[in-house]
Amino acid sequence: EVQFVESGGGSVQVGGSLTLSCVVSGEPLDVYDIGWFRLVPGKEEREGVSCIGRNEKAPFYDNSVKGRFTSSRDSARNTVYLQMTSLKPEDTAVYYCAARISNPRYYPCAPKWYTFWGQGTQVTVSS
Numbered sequence: 001e002v003q004f005v006e007s008g009g010g011s012v013q014v015g016g017s018l019t020l021s022c023v024v025s026g027e028p029l030d031v032y033d034i035g036w037f038r039l040v041p042g043k044e045e046r047e048g049v050s051c052i053g054r055n056e057k058a059p060f061y062d063n064s065v066k067g068r069f070t071s072s073r074d075s076a077r078n079t080v081y082l083q084m085t086s087l088k089p090e091d092t093a094v095y096y097c098a099a100r101i102s103n104p105r106y107y108p109c110a111p112k113w114y115t116f117w118g119q120g121t122q123v124t125v126s127s
Contacts, residue, residue, distance in 0.1 A: 003025045012124070017084060020123075030054050032102055033053045038096070038123075049062055050062070050082060064090070069083065
């Protein structure tokens with residue numbers, strides 16, 4: 001059974017940095033396209049933060065995080081990372097990694113296109 005486990009969340013002050021990790025077990029990472037999503041307090045739906053395909057070319061970033069967040073993959077460690085810098089209070093959310101079987105066809109970075117989900121990790125940014 002494939003599993004996706006996030007870690008690295010925590011509480012930081014404005015301008016701080018965190019790196020989230022998503023470890024894949026049960027299958028090689030290269031089988032999957034990976035997305036990072038977040039559920040902001042008060043919102044009902046998760047929003048796409050960054051999506052990175054198996055070839056790592058041109059990851060997608062939401063405009064709200066572009067230039068501040070970087071996603072990457074390490075196949076040797078079966079791990080995907082989301083480096084977050086210059087954090088803002090509006091980045092406060094539960095962050096999830098999600099996966100879908102890799103497909104060369106374009107799909108938006110949206111939750112509906114992702115099949116497998118981790119349990120989430122809380123990120124809190126305080127001013």
